[in-house]
Amino acid sequence: MSKKLFIETLGCAMNVRDSEHMVAELHALEGYELTDQAGEADLILINTCSVREKPVHKLFSELGVFNKLKKPDAKIGVCGCTASHLGKEIIKRAPYVNFVLGARNVSKIAQVLHKDKAVEIEIDYDESQFAFKDFRTSAHKAYINISIGCDKQCTFCIVPKTRGDEISIPSELIVAEARRAVENGAKEVFLLGQNVNNYGRRFSGEHEKVNFTELLRRVSALEGVERIRFTSPHPLHMDDEFIEEFARNPKICKSMHMPLQSGSTDILKAMKRGYTKEWFLNRAAKLREMVPNVSISTDIIVAFPGESEEDFAQTMEVLNAVRFEQVFSFKYSPRPLTEAEQFTDEIDSEIGSERLRLLQSRHDEILDELKLEHQGKIVEVYFEELRSDGYVAGRSDNNVGVKVKGSEELLGTIAKVKITEAHRTVAYGEIVA
Numbered sequence: 001m002s003k004k005l006f007i008e009t010l011g012c013a014m015n016v017r018d019s020e021h022m023v024a025e026l027h028a029l030e031g032y033e034l035t036d037q038a039g040e041a042d043l044i045l046i047n048t049c050s051v052r053e054k055p056v057h058k059l060f061s062e063l064g065v066f067n068k069l070k071k072p073d074a075k076i077g078v079c080g081c082t083a084s085h086l087g088k089e090i091i092k093r094a095p096y097v098n099f100v101l102g103a104r105n106v107s108k109i110a111q112v113l114h115k116d117k118a119v120e121i122e123i124d125y126d127e128s129q130f131a132f133k134d135f136r137t138s139a140h141k142a143y144i145n146i147s148i149g150c151d152k153q154c155t156f157c158i159v160p161k162t163r164g165d166e167i168s169i170p171s172e173l174i175v176a177e178a179r180r181a182v183e184n185g186a187k188e189v190f191l192l193g194q195n196v197n198n199y200g201r202r203f204s205g206e207h208e209k210v211n212f213t214e215l216l217r218r219v220s221a222l223e224g225v226e227r228i229r230f231t232s233p234h235p236l237h238m239d240d241e242f243i244e245e246f247a248r249n250p251k252i253c254k255s256m257h258m259p260l261q262s263g264s265t266d267i268l269k270a271m272k273r274g275y276t277k278e279w280f281l282n283r284a285a286k287l288r289e290m291v292p293n294v295s296i297s298t299d300i301i302v303a304f305p306g307e308s309e310e311d312f313a314q315t316m317e318v319l320n321a322v323r324f325e326q327v328f329s330f331k332y333s334p335r336p337l338t339e340a341e342q343f344t345d346e347i348d349s350e351i352g353s354e355r356l357r358l359l360q361s362r363h364d365e366i367l368d369e370l371k372l373e374h375q376g377k378i379v380e381v382y383f384e385e386l387r388s389d390g391y392v393a394g395r396s397d398n399n400v401g402v403k404v405k406g407s408e409e410l411l412g413t414i415a416k417v418k419i420t421e422a423h424r425t426v427a428y429g430e431i432v433a
């Protein structure tokens with residue numbers, strides 16, 4: 001009987017891809033097959049996130065649960081960003097953990113498995129040219145990493161300390177991976193990095209100068225690639241060339257993530273984001289002007305140290321001006337190893353919660369207005385998921401989650417859908433052609 005692997009993935013899309021890489025390595029080199037029952041597994045992996053404090057707390061209670069329900073000889077490994085920043089501390093607090101593998105050491109998974117109490121968390125380890133074995137959770141959508149690490153030093157963010165400096169993956173490896181994915185049936189390629197439009201600043205060896213815009217052109221030149229998505233770009237690097245390629249290239253889905261963080265130029269400065277409120281508004285306006293059906297999503301942090309009522313009002317102003325189609329909003333959470341952790345002008349937690357509530361309720365109003373605009377529209381949907389309620393779900397080019405009545409044969413197809421019933425986060429429709 002084959003050995004069984006249970007893996008839980010927290011956090012961002014890069015973690016999802018890192019998990020796929022670990023599943024692939026463990027299958028090819030060690031014969032593991034996936035299970036969704038932790039109690040049946042011979043190996044339990046948790047791929048962790050450390051961007052905010054909550055998931056870190058959750059980790060230790062979860063580890064306790066896994067330790068109780070696991071088979072007697074099963075191993076437990078902690079991977080990802082919390083592994084990078086807590087390292088051997090994890091084994092101290094939870095001595096039954098067999099190994100700890102950092103977010104930048106994914107390629108060592110089959111090695112640490114055989115070294116009890118191994119802690120591999122080097123953040124200058126360069127795996128940008130490692131050829132991972134193939135495994136994808138979705139047959140339709142292919143996640144592809146284009147860089148590792150992050151070169152920015154946003155003062156609130158722990159990621160540069162868990163994933164290390166930024167190194168771009170050579171473009172020919174990315175193009176080859178995209179080619180393999182479409183040969184295996186995927187129509188959509190999803191390019192991933194902490195800062196995708198900074199692509200090409202640094203390769204670990206000699207490499208032709210290829211920036212993100214050029215990479216987009218090369219991937220879109222592949223026959224069989226019908227859709228390209230990417231996350232996350234940085235507003236600072238949204239130059240005209242990039243926005244124009246985004247507008248012009250029909251294979252690029254018209255959905256852009258523009259992480260604002262704050263609408264106040266003073267707070268942006270304290271966060272070391274490198275742009276102003278005006279620059280952000282200018283880039284968003286250019287996008288809306290060049291791509292009328294674009295959907296813009298964002299990340300916002302409220303109650304960053306020193307955020308005054310006036311600063312928060314500026315954030316609300318940007319929210320009202322850009323009218324984002326999607327907002328991921330968070331209350332500031334101080335993180336170890338970051339500059340902002342030392343800032344002393346913290347905002348009272350209740351004020352933070354109230355700002356978050358105000359922001360989210362204003363955004364719900366915007367969504368209620370936007371959904372009326374979706375009603376009756378015809379959008380192109382790529383169907384990816386069969387639901388148990390008789391619906392097939394997919395995403396429109398501009399990122400609306402759309403469901404139609406249908407069955408399996410719709411999976412992996414792209415069709416025009418008329419939206420008959422739009423809600424805040426999902427729309428129902430009928431295929432028109």
Ligand code: SAH
Nearest residue numbers: 156157194232259299300330331332333335
């Ligand atoms: N470059 C990455 C950012 C990863 S963190 C990306 O764009 O995906 C994802 C989001 O978490 C950030 O954009 C930010 O809004 C939020 N975040 C990061 N650190 C945080 C902190 N200390 N407190 C609250 N939210 C934070």
Ligand code: F3S
Nearest residue numbers: 150152154157159194
């Ligand atoms: Fe974090 Fe800023 Fe990089 S949010 S991942 S340091 S771009």
